[in-house]
Each structure stands twice: as C-alpha cells, then as structure tokens.
Amino acid sequence: xxxxxxxxxxxxxxxxxxxxxxxxxxxxxxxxxxxxxxxxxxxxxxxxxxxxxxxxxxxxxxxxxxxxxxxxxxxxxxxxxxxxxxxxxxxxxxxxxxxxxxxxxxxxxxxxxxxxxxxxxxxxxxxxxxxxxxxxxxxxxxxxxxxxxxxxxxxxxxxxxxxxxxxxxxxxxxxxxxxxxxxxxxxxxxxxxxxxxxxxxxxxxxxxxxxxxxxxxxxxxxxxxxxxxxxxxxxxxxxxxxxxxxxxxxxxxxxxxxxxxxxxxxxxxxxxxxxxxxxxxxxxxxxxxxxxxxxxxxxxxxxxxxxxxxxxxxxxxxxxxxxxxxxxxxxxxxxxxxxxxxxxxxxxxxxxxxxxxxxxxxxxxxxxxxxxxxxxxxxxxxxxxxxxxxxxxxxxxxxxxxxxxxxxxxxxxxxxxxxxxxxxxxxxxxxxxxxxxxxxxxxxxxxxxxxx
Amino acid sequence: xxxxxxxxxxxxxxxxxxxxxxxxxxxxxxxxxxxxxxxxxxxxxxxxxxxxxxxxxxxxxxxxxxxxxxxxxxxxxxxxxxxxxxxxxxxxxxxxxxxxxxxxxxxxxxxxxxxxxxxxxxxxxxxxxxxxxxxxxxxxxxxxxxxxxxxxxxxxxxxxxxxxxxxxxxxxxxxxxxxxxxxxxxxxxxxxxxxxxxxxxxxxxxxxxxxxxxxxxxxxxxxxxxxxxxxxxxxxxxxxxxxxxxxxxxxxxxxxxxxxxxxxxxxxxxxxxxxxxxxxxxxxxxxxxxxxxxxxxxxxxxxxxxxxxxxxxxxxxxxxxxxxxxxxxxxxxxxxxxxxxxxxxxxxxxxxxxxxxxxxxxxxxxxxxxxxxxxxxxxxxxxxxxxxxxxxxxxxxxxxxxxxxxxxxxxxxxxxxxxxxxxxxxxxxxxxxxxxxxxxxxxxxxxxxxxxxxxxxxxxxxxxxxxxxxxxxxxxxxxxxxxxx
Numbered sequence: 057x058x059x060x061x062x063x064x065x066x067x068x069x070x071x072x073x074x075x076x077x078x079x080x081x082x083x084x085x086x087x088x089x090x091x092x093x094x095x096x097x098x099x100x101x102x103x104x105x106x107x108x109x110x111x112x113x114x115x116x117x118x119x120x121x122x123x124x125x126x127x128x129x130x131x132x133x134x135x136x137x138x139x140x141x142x143x144x145x146x147x148x149x150x151x152x153x154x155x156x157x158x159x160x161x162x163x164x165x166x167x168x169x170x171x172x173x174x175x176x177x178x179x180x181x182x183x184x185x186x187x188x189x190x191x192x193x194x195x196x197x198x199x200x201x202x203x204x205x206x207x208x209x210x211x212x213x214x215x216x217x218x219x220x221x222x223x224x225x226x227x228x229x230x231x232x233x234x235x236x237x238x239x240x241x242x243x244x245x246x247x248x249x250x251x252x253x254x255x256x257x258x259x260x261x262x263x264x265x266x267x268x269x270x271x272x273x274x275x276x277x278x279x280x281x282x283x284x285x286x287x288x289x290x291x292x293x294x295x296x297x298x299x300x301x302x303x304x305x306x307x308x309x310x311x312x313x314x315x316x317x318x319x320x321x322x323x324x325x326x327x328x329x330x331x332x333x334x335x336x337x338x339x340x341x342x343x344x345x346x347x348x349x350x351x352x353x354x355x356x357x358x359x360x361x362x363x364x365x366x367x368x369x370x371x372x373x374x375x376x377x378x379x380x381x382x383x384x385x386x387x388x389x390x391x392x393x394x395x396x397x398x399x400x401x402x403x404x405x406x407x408x409x410x411x412x413x414x415x416x417x418x419x420x421x422x423x424x425x426x427x428x429x430x431x432x433x434x435x436x437x438x439x440x441x442x443x444x445x446x447x448x449x450x451x452x453x454x455x456x457x458x459x460x461x462x463x464x465x466x467x468x469x470x471x472x473x474x475x476x477x478x479x480x481x482x483x484x485x486x487x488x489x490x491x492x493x494x495x496x497x498x499x500x501x502x503x504x505x506x507x508x
Numbered sequence: 509x510x511x512x513x514x515x516x517x518x519x520x521x522x523x524x525x526x527x528x529x530x531x532x533x534x535x536x537x538x539x540x541x542x543x544x545x546x547x548x549x550x551x552x553x554x555x556x557x558x559x560x561x562x563x564x565x566x567x568x569x570x571x572x573x574x575x576x577x578x579x580x581x582x583x584x585x586x587x588x589x590x591x592x593x594x595x596x597x598x599x600x601x602x603x604x605x606x607x608x609x610x611x612x613x614x615x616x617x618x619x620x621x622x623x624x625x626x627x628x629x630x631x632x633x634x635x636x637x638x639x640x641x642x643x644x645x646x647x648x649x650x651x652x653x654x655x656x657x658x659x660x661x662x663x664x665x666x667x668x669x670x671x672x673x674x675x676x677x678x679x680x681x682x683x684x685x686x687x688x689x690x691x692x693x694x695x696x697x698x699x700x701x702x703x704x705x706x707x708x709x710x711x712x713x714x715x716x717x718x719x720x721x722x723x724x725x726x727x728x729x730x731x732x733x734x735x736x737x738x739x740x741x742x743x744x745x746x747x748x749x750x751x752x753x754x755x756x757x758x759x760x761x762x763x764x765x766x767x768x769x770x771x772x773x774x775x776x777x778x779x780x781x782x783x784x785x786x787x788x789x790x791x792x793x794x795x796x797x798x799x800x801x802x803x804x805x806x807x808x809x810x811x812x813x814x815x816x817x818x819x820x821x822x823x824x825x826x827x828x829x830x831x832x833x834x835x836x837x838x839x840x841x842x843x844x845x846x847x848x849x850x851x852x853x854x855x856x857x858x859x860x861x862x863x864x865x866x867x868x869x870x871x872x873x874x875x876x877x878x879x880x881x882x883x884x885x886x887x888x889x890x891x892x893x894x895x896x897x898x899x900x901x902x903x904x905x906x907x908x909x910x911x912x913x914x915x916x917x918x919x920x921x922x923x924x925x926x927x928x929x930x931x932x933x934x935x936x937x938x939x940x941x942x943x944x945x946x947x948x949x950x951x952x953x954x955x956x957x958x959x960x961x962x963x964x965x966x967x968x969x970x971x972x973x974x975x976x977x978x979x980x981x982x983x984x985x986x987x988x989x990x991x992x993x
Contacts, residue, residue, distance in 0.1 A: 077555045078552065079553050080592065080658070081657065108547045120544050140847070
C-alpha cells in the first residue's frame with residue numbers, strides 16, 4: 057500500500073460507499089454499461105473499488121484510476137439507486153485516492169493540476185490554439201499529407217472539434233456591458249462560452265439587456281474548477297473557486313447567471329464545500345453560492361415564459377425543436393421543467409420531445425476525448441432519438457452536449473439538423489418576431505395610406 | 509460430507525504455472541488476476557466479499573470444460589457467476605480459486621416463433637430475452653425483481669421467481685433443455701425440445717436451482733408464451749390483515765387466477781404513503797395489488813369478480829387502473845417500498861421466506877410478536893398469491909445491539925416459518941446466507957441424499973464449494989470485513 061495522504065473530505069467515503077448493497081439496479085441505466093457490459097463499467101463495481109482503496113485493501117493504481125474515469129458522472133445510477141448511493145460524489149472523491157505520482161503520470165493529470173490553475177498560461181494556450189487549430193483537425197482533408205495525427209495524447213484526430221472563437225468573449229465584453237434599471241446581474245461565461253461558443257453568452261447578454269438588467273462581465277473570472285474537481289485535482293479546484301468568489305464579490309451583484317449547465321452545477325452543488333475547505337467562512341461561501349442561478353431557472357423565475365408568449369408571432373411554418381437534457385441540469389440540479397417551458401414559449405417554435413431526452417449524450421468532458429470509441433456509441437443512441445423526434449433543431453443548455461451532438465450528427469450524415477443553445481434560439485426568434493412586428497407595423501401604415 | 513471431501517480443493521493461492529495454463533485456454537484478454545479486477549468479482553447481491561484468485565470470461569462449453577479438468581487436476585475451485593445479483597451469496601468464491609463469468613456468452617441463438625421457444629446463452633439478460641421475445645409477440649414469464657440486470661443463466665441456477673409466478677410459475681417451469689459442463693469436465697445435454705419427455709432422470713430439473721454447485725450451464729432452451737392481450741390492475745385496501753388473507757383465498761377459489769397478487773403490510777403501507785398519487789385510507793392494515801391478464805372481454809369480467817369479492821369481505825378502497833399511467837402509479841406503491849424502508853434504517857436484512865398461502869396471517873402475526881420481543885422494526889411485503897413473503901428486518905449497522913437483535917429476530921422468523929410448514933427461501937436460494945439454518949427445514953436424511961448427488965457429480969468438490977448443505981462456518985475466515993464492521 058503506497059502512502060496516500062487522504063484529504064479530509066474522504067474520511068466519510070467508506071461510510072458513503074457502504075450504502076451500496078451491490079444489488080445491480082444501477083447497471084440497467086448506466087449508458088457506459090449499455091455499450092461495455094463489464095463489471096468494471098458498473099457503478100456498483102466502481103463504488104466497490106473506491107471502498108477497497110479507501111479501506112486500504114487495494115492500491116490507487118493507474119488501472120483503478122482508469123476504471124474510475126470510465127464514468128460519465130451523468131448521475132443516472134443515482135436516480136435508479138434504491139439506497140441513495142451518491143455515486144457521482146463517490147467517483148470524484150475516489151479519484152483523489154490516486155497517489156499524486158500516479159495522477160501526474162498522464163497528460164490529463166498534468167493539465168488538471170497545473171494548466172487550469174495558471175490562468176494566463178491557459179489563455180495564451182487558447183490564443184495559440186486559435187492560430188494553429190486549422191492545421192490540426194478535420195477541416196484538412198484526410199487525404200492531404202498536411203493532416204497528421206494530433207500528437208497530444210488526449211485528443212483524437214478523428215473527432216470534429218469546435219473552432220476556437222476568433223475573438224474570445226471576455227476580450228470583447230468586459231465590465232458593465234449594459235446599464236439598465238432592473239437587477240444588477242453578473243455573467244459567469246464558462247470556458248467554453250469564452251473561448252469556443254461565444255454565441256450563447258452573446259444571446260444571454262442581449263436577452264438580459266432587453267429585460268432591463270444591468271449586466272456585468274468580470275474579465276478576471278476563471279474556470280469554475282469542475283474538470284479539476286472531477287479529475288481529483290482538489291487543490292486546483294479550491295484555488296479556482298476562491299478566485300471566482302473574490303472576483304464576483306467585488307462586483308456587488310444581485311444575481312450571477314451562467315448558460316453552461318456544467319458550470320452552474322459545479323457552482324451551486326460543489327462550491328460551498330470546496331470554498332469552506334479552502335478556508336472561506338461558510339456564511340460567506342453560502343451567500344456567494346445563493347446568488348448563482350442557471351440562466352434557464354433565472355429566466356423562468358423572471359416570468360420569461362409569459363413575456364415570450366406576449367411577443368408577436370413569427371411568420372412561416374413553426375420550427376420543430378427538440379430538447380436534450382444535460383446531465384448537469386436535469387439530474388445534478390433537478391432542472392427539468394424550466395427549459396422545457398421556455399422552449400415551448402419561444403415564438404415560432406413547436407416543441408417535440410424526444411425519447412430518452414435525459415439520457416447522457418456521452419461526452420462528459422474529457423471522457424469524450426479519452427474514450428472516444430465508447431463516447432461515440434453512447435452518442436449514436438442519442439442521435440437516433442433526435443432523428444426519430446423529427447426535429448429541425450435540437451437545443452440544449454450545455455456547451456459540452458452541443459459539441460458532442462454536433463459531432464454525432466456529422467458522423468451520422470445529419471448535419472441538416474441544427475444544434476443550438478436554448479438561449480441562442482430564443483434570442484434569434486425574439487429578434488425575428490421583432491422584425492416581423494416592425495414589418496407588420498409598416499405594412500399597416502401602408503395599408504392605411506392606401507385606404508386614405 | 510466427509511472432511512477429506514471438503515478439504516480436497518483447498519490448496520492455497522493459485523500457482524503462477526496454473527494461471528498461465530488458464531490464460532492459454534481462454535486467451536489473456538479474457539481473464540485477469542489483477543487485484544483491481546478481483547475486487548470487482550469479490551461480491552454479489554448479498555454484499556459480502558471473498559477475493560477470488562482469478563477472474564475468467566470463457567466463451568463456450570469447450571473452454572469451461574478445459575478449465576474444469578485443470579481444476580480437478582490441480583485442485584482449485586471454480587465458481588460460476590451470472591450478473592452477480594443473487595442475494596444469497598451463490599457466486600462468492602469462498603475458497604478463492606476461479607470465478608467463471610458469463611460475460612462472453614451473451615447471445616440469443618434462436619427464437620422459434622412457431623414452437624415458441626428460444627435457445628440462449630447463459631449471459632443473456634432476462635430483460636434482453638423479454639425484448640427479443642416481445643418483437644415476436646411472445647414473453648418469458650419468469651420476472652424476478654432483478655429482471656433488468658440478472659441473467660437467464662443465473663435465473664435458472666437459482667430457479668428465480670417473480671410476481672407473475674402466482675399464475676405462470678417459476679423459471680424451472682420454462683427451462684426445457686440445457687447444455688451443461690459437469691464438475692468433472694464432461695459436456696452433457698439434458699432435457700428435450702419436445703414438451704413431453706420422460707426419458708431417464710430429469711437432469712434439467714436437477715440442474716435448475718442447484719445454485720451452481722453441480723455444473724456450469726452453457727446453453728438453455730426456454731419456453732415462451734404469447735403476450736396476453738391486456739392487463740387490468742386493482743389496488744385494494746383492507747382495514748385488517750386477516751380480511752386481506754381471506755380475500756386472497758376467495759380470489760383464488762373464485763376461478764379467477766390473477767397474474768399478480770402482491771401484498772404490503774401496515775408498516776410497508778406507512779413507508780410508501782408519501783410516494784403515492786392516491787390517498788390510502790388511514791386505517792389500512794394491508795394493501796393488495798391484483799392483476800389479471802388475458803383477452804379484453806375476459807379480463808373485465810374477471811376484474812368485476814375480483815372487485816365484488818374484495819368488497820364483500822370488507823375492502824375500504826378499491827381502485828381500478830384505466831390507463832397505463834394509472835397502472836404505473838399503482839405499481840409505484842409496490843416498487844417504492846425498498847427505497848422507502850432504507851430511509852428508516854441504513855440496512856435491511858431481507859429474507860424471502862415462503863409459507864402455504866393460507867398461513868400468511870399467522871406468519872405476519874408471528875412476525876409482529878418477534879418484532880416486539882426483539883425490539884426491531886420489521887416490514888413485510890411480497891407475493892401473497894404464492895405465499896412468498898419478503899421479510900425485512902431493519903437495523904442500523906452502527907448499533908451493535910440492534911444488529912445482534914436483528915440476527916436473533918431472523919432466527920426466530922425461520923423457526924416460525926418452518927413451524928408453519930413453510931420454506932426458508934422462496935426464490936433467492938440458500939447459498940451461504942441461509943445455509944446455517946438449512947437443518948430447520950431439511951432432515952439429515954434428505955441433506956445426505958443431496959451430499960451423495962453432489963459427491964457423485966463432483967468427486968473432488970471443486971465446484972462452488974461451501975454453499976447450501978455444504979456450508980462450513982470456518983470458511984468465513986477468508987471474508988474481507990464489511991466497511992462498517
């Protein structure tokens with residue numbers, strides 16, 4: 057047994073594991089088990105391993121780590137568990153059981169431990185990526201001699217990756233970006249929303265401004281810390297959480313919103329404990345966390361459904377829109393009705409629910425890169441359900457899911473189905489309705505003129 | 509069993525030379541002796557841990573036969589394992605040795621619509637067979653609670669039952685023929701594809717329910733039935749348990765055979781009240797969930813009969829499901845008991861005793877007395893139609909006194925069951941969990957017959973030792989203690 061220094065939060069880990077009676081209910085709902093029916097892929101098996109390692113019967117070896125990491129953290133097993141075993145938390149905490157030297161042996165371990173922490177390094181790497189990305193991924197034909205296998209061990213050259221944004225979101229929008237007479241709202245952009253899919257943050261800005269809010273984008277905000285936390289790099293996770301707390305506290309905000317399901321899940325579920333472990337007083341941490349809301353919940357609570365219904369109609373045949381529930385919203389935060397109600401209220405949209413809408417799409421952050429083969433198979437089931445729904449557009453509320461579903465649709469030759477963040481669709485339709493409204497007004501005037 | 513017979517297989521950890529030979533038989537990608545993997549196959553649904561020396565995923569009878577021959581030669585034990593969801597410890601490697609899984613035997617080989625049979629490999633999940641059969645308008649009647657994750661091979665080895673057993677019977681009644689690797693390595697075929705067959709001893713029945721002690725099932729021919737056209741579901745509340753029991757007897761005598769007849773006692777009803785959409789009367793002492801299946805014209809008439817019988821006896825509430833959603837919400841009552849009782853105590857000792865149907869009130873009354881005497885909470889529910897009751901003794905593992913009182917209560921319950929001409933296990937099997945109590949139900953003579961059969965088929969006692977009548981309390985020394993111990 058190697059000498060593992062156990063962080064305090066795993067002292068109760070054995071007790072939490074002991075709730076699992078190994079009945080097997082979790083296997084049936086596990087998306088990974090569905091495509092890899094082996095005991096090491098079952099949630100109960102992983103819990104058994106965490107238990108054995110924490111008790112000292114087993115070393116935290118690289119194989120242990122590998123087994124634990126073949127998990128989407130989607131939470132489907134928790135929902136099916138008759139004994140309320142908190143698998144997701146056990147997996148994240150179990151990953152800290154791995155000795156530092158084993159963790160750092162991998163590229164991912166290095167990234168999680170050092171890279172995310174060094175904010176500037178992260179930013180410059182993204183800038184560099186923005187410049188060189190065109191040489192590396194799918195856009196170069198496979199037949200071309202220029203296209204070479206990507207040398208970084210964590211990235212598969214096969215996967216279509218999104219293009220890094222030409223101009224990062226927080227480089228364009230900083231500080232108070234809109235002055236209004238309503239709430240003072242801070243926007244937590246998320247890394248994906250800053251570097252890659254800036255469109256949903258732009259949509260959120262526009263929608264909040266229309267509602268009359270004062271919108272603040274603190275430029276120094278950092279990664280929420282979920283990748284580090286889930287990967288077992290607890291120190292990094294603490295440091296990032298603390299930074300965010302300090303930065304947002306200074307802005308004197310009523311509410312902090314984010315359009316990233318993963319960020320909002322980590323900010324609301326994980327932050328109080330992480331911050332207190334980082335030495336922040338509990339009250340202070342709780343006050344910060346209580347101000348954070350997922351954008352769907354915030355808009356829903358702000359009676360956005362009614363407001364959308366009041367907006368005039370959009371011309372033409374309604375768009376058929378289906379919704380994919382991100383794990384980080386539906387299970388990790390219990391947010392199910394809010395996005396569905398919002399979609400149904402968007403002008404010019406017909407909501408067509410798909411089968412298994414809350415089943416994980418298979419990305420799960422770095423899982424989708426490290427285990428692309430498994431991830432693809434899980435994704436294919438999602439794609440079948442999307443196609444069967446007959447939708448023209450699939451919306452979701454998580455940049456990871458967007459990336460994954462776009463990749464799946466491309467592989468299955470269904471690029472005609474558009475994948476959007478809910479907020480992007482909402483903003484687009486609101487603007488369309490507005491234009492239609494203006495056109496009608498103008499039309500009326502013309503008619504009046506004619507009547508005269 | 510003679511001491512030599514029990515000791516024969518125990519030779520300490522498997523030598524490297526032997527492990528290499530196993531690797532050669534199945535290929536190194538189909539087996540592992542890595543400690544991480546051993547821990548994954550150390551447990552089953554009984555939630556105890558015994559570490560095997562090696563985990564092996566053979567792909568057919570020939571590979572298993574070669575391994576078993578090696579086991580006899582080298583003196584190590586082999587333990588067959590399905591999904592590892594059994595509740596009596598049947599797949600635990602008590603002496604270490606090899607765990608042989610069905611992971612690489614998951615094919616449905618053939619579904620014959622006309623003869624309504626299917627050939628399957630043992631690793632096919634019950635639910636997978638159900639789905640495949642459904643496409644042809646057929647179903648596989650055995651429906652254990654674990655059907656979404658347990659295997660057909662495991663169902664047959666444990667002779668699993670389920671709610672539908674009251675009308676359709678248990679797994680054994682649907683197994684027609686088997687391919688089995690014997691503990692000495694021979695591959696035999698039992699039974700026949702013909703429905704009627706009395707040629708020789710019924711070895712199929714011997715293998716079914718043998719808990720993996722007499723051989724490894726490598727192929728099964730199972731019987732399927734046409735899916736009933738429709739189902740009617742009733743939820744009935746009685747103010748008195750005896751009334752409910754009388755209703756069960758009357759229902760069965762009214763020539764209506766329910767496809768399901770589940771009951772919950774007062775404690776169980778109180779547990780699930782909060783989970784339900786419907787209001788259950790406060791004075792409910794027993795709740796029955798009754799279903800009839802068949803053609804639409806008949807089931808409505810049958811449901812009328814059931815309703816009338818229940819009302820005459822004094823039911824306080826009778827609800828009839830009109831839609832699949834309503835049926836679902838009624839089943840929620842039954843399905844939420846397990847999670848609900850875990851909110852009361854962190855651990856339940858779940859025993860699936862079985863008594864003649866008419867003795868259910870005596871059983872429940874007796875259990876109430878035991879709960880008072882031992883100062884523990886006991887919740888009962890289960891299959892009223894066939895007298896198979898799930899007795900759940902709720903205990904807190906942190907409370908040593910309560911744990912001990914719980915164990916005493918279980919012993920009392922077993923004695924009570926036997927005094928009511930009942931059986932220690934209706935469907936979970938004996939394994940190691942109930943082995944110490946076997947003598948309560950089986951006479952020394954009948955246990956001796958079982959030993960002789962075992963010795964005839966497994967002379968070196970290498971096949972899943974220490975289970976059922978072969979139980980040896982000393983074998984528990986290899987157990988890895990549970991985390992709260």
